[in-house]
Amino acid sequence: MIHMKPARKMKPRVRKPKGSKRCQYRTFPYLKVAKMWEKGMTIGRIARATKRVDKENANGDLYHSLRNFLHRMHTHGYRNANGRLVRLPYRVSPKTVRAARKAGLRAW
Numbered sequence: 771m772i773h774m775k776p777a778r779k780m781k782p783r784v785r786k787p788k789g790s791k792r793c794q795y796r797t798f799p800y801l802k803v804a805k806m807w808e809k810g811m812t813i814g815r816i817a818r819a820t821k822r823v824d825k826e827n828a829n830g831d832l833y834h835s836l837r838n839f840l841h842r843m844h845t846h847g848y849r850n851a852n853g854r855l856v857r858l859p860y861r862v863s864p865k866t867v868r869a870a871r872k873a874g875l876r877a878w
Contacts, residue, residue, distance in 0.1 A: 799820050817832070
């Protein structure tokens, strides 16, 4: 004799009201961050100037979101004032960047 599980009751789909929209995020100030990075400002000072300090981060990492944006600006690039896609330059030698990346991948 085969035992079959009883069919689960499905919840009826609830439609969103027509006026509702997706969550709006604050636009990230790519140009402002790029100028500050070029001047040699620290990540902490840039985060405070752009109000990107994560005070309620569970791991206590205050500058997590800014560092993620910097990583994306280094690797994928951002649109400059002319609308061109440019990459944020690193402040260290390419050799150091390669070594750090290799060490990070090894630890992962």
